[in-house]
Amino acid sequence: MEKRTVDVAIIGAGTAGMGAYRAAKAHTDSLVLIEGGHYGTTCARVGCMPSKLLIAAAERAHDMAGAAQFGIHPGGIRIDGEAVMQRVRSERDRFVGFVLETVDDMPAEHKLIGDARFVDAHRLIVNDDVEITAGRIVVATGSRPSIPDMLKEAKDRLVVNDDIFEWHDLPASVVVFGPGIIGLELGQALSRLGVRVRMFGRGGSLGPIREQKMRDYALKTFRREFELHPEGDVKAVERTGEGVAVTFVDDDRGEITETFDYLLAATGRRPNVDQLDIQNTDIELDNRGTPRFNRYTLQCGDSSIFIAGDCNHDAPLLHEAADEGRIAGDNAGRFPDVRAGLRRTPLAVVFTDPQMATVGLTLDEVDERCKGGYGVGEVSFEGQGRSRVIGKNRGLLRVYGERGSGQFLGAEMFGPAAEHIAHLLAWSVQRRMTVSEMLDMPFYHPVIEEGVRTALRNLNRNLSIGPEVIKHCMDCGPGA
Structure with a gap:
């Protein structure tokens, strides 16, 4: 059996694993990236990118079918399923190609294809023919569909x-x-x-x-x-x-x-940790067999093992996996000097129509934090000016703030342009802005974001900070 010794071993070459590799490489060139499947990341191959390609085709078909409300009557709409799926696969392969180019640029000695399993906290067996002894190990094995x-x-x-x-x-x-x-x-x-x-x-x-x-x-x-x-x-x-x-x-x-x-x-999906023989290490596991870890350092207990990405079942989103990979890789590289990394404001977007978005704390979390001392603001997009102009006037936005401080804490949205509005709101939460400070920001007319202002004004009133909300406020423009 071939035997290798490295400073850092990373199991999994997805978004988290690639991020961990780059971060660890800043500290040491003695490392190995182990991948048991295909290079290319879940997002590029079977996740966010190909799904958005399918959604984009569906949106075009839906817009054509709904054009009559604008006085436009297209001819018979024909959906060519083969052409739809050909574009999905072609563009998907292009996105995967970018990831593969990155992998190709890695030194050959840093890459190893095979399934890894733990012998103990510092030793891995890969494909039963390679034994790796590593000073630190990052688990970034992703997740897979869970089917009843x-x-x-x-x-x-x-x-x-x-x-x-x-x-x-x-x-x-x-x-x-x-x-x-x-x-x-x-x-x-x-x-x-x-x-x-x-x-x-x-x-x-x-x-x-x-x-x-x-x-x-x-x-x-x-x-x-x-x-x-x-x-x-x-x-x-x-x-x-x-x-x-x-x-x-x-x-x-x-x-x-x-x-x-x-x-x-x-x-749903389940973490890919059940075939790693991770029980052979000395780290603590929860009742699902997933390692317990610190979400700010990604360290499992006080061990030299770190876990990042979907496999830790904390926040299975690409931007979270990228952050976790960077934090875990940096700490594995600098171990034992483990440091807390930045965890950003929770942000999730669903690309349905209308879109869904959640930002910051949920309403239950707000209630727990504020002990009932909070307010909620709301706007309906059914009558919102810009939304009606473009025929996207469906949905609600509800925003949360803390009484006394007036701090903006979070929001939930089902409505138009949620993917963009959610970013503005997430930035506001992360900057710890108050609702009054957010209302001091510029709002153009006519834009969907004017609905955010309406909701924030409603929230400020419910926090006993701002004045009564004026119906059909003309300083906002008609339909704002």
Whole structure:
């Protein structure tokens, strides 16, 4: 067996692993990056980038179908499924190519392909033929889809998001399980591209939305486009000669069975730590077998093992994985001089239409922090000027602030331009701005962001700081 000794070993070459490699390399050139699958990162291959390509096609189709409200009547709309998926795959491969170029630039001795497992806290076996002794180890193995046993009865017609982007054409029908971020984004996109979609959930959740008022509004909106059961009562899933038969209880028709071409399981992801033999180390594990760690240093206890990215199940988002990889790699490189890194304000965006966004603290977290001493501001985009002009006047924004200090703490949004508005709000939270300071910032007219001002004015009033909100305030322009 080949034996190697390095200062730092990194398991996983995704977003977190690549970030850890770059950070650790600033301290030492004695390191190895171990990858058990394909180079290219989850985001580029099967995550954020290919899903947005599919969504972009769906948005074009939807805009054409809705052009009549502007007095524009396009001819018959034809969706070429093969062309849609060809562009998705082609552009996806381009994004993956950028990652592969980065990997190619790494020294050959820094790269090792194979599955790693722990022998102890400092030794790894890779593919049963290489033993690596490392002073410090970064675990950045990502996550994989988690599929309930019932859904596995779909057999060869069971797909996850990874599989969809390999399709060469669009199917006629898809049943989606899981109205989380992945399920909602892909389900709505497929529906807008002419695929018959029915979606089931459990527990009533919709994406990252926590507030019931927002959830009810979003549910009503999505149901205008496709069948959605956030608390679905599914009795059976069966692979038949025609596809996948799903038996469920309908509120109006009782127990019925419908058949679909495919079943998309968007039922969450699980950390890739269960095949690492991590129990052979001396670090503490939680009841799921995931290492306990400090989220500011990414260190597991006081050991020389660090964990970053989706595999720690803390904040499975690309920008968080990049930050965690950088922090973990820097600390692994400088060990034992472990330092706390910057964890940014929580920010999540869902690219449905309307978009969803969560920023800063949730309402429950606000209540816990402020002991009830907080206020909520709200705006509806149904009458908001710019939103009505462009025909995107659906949605709500709710913003939270602390009584006394007037500090802005967070927001939840289901509405137009949420991907942009969420950034402005996240920056405000991170800068610890007060609601009054935010209202002192410039707002142009007419823009969707004027709705943010309306919500903030409402919040300032509810915090007993600002004046009554003037209905149809003309200093904002009509419809602001």
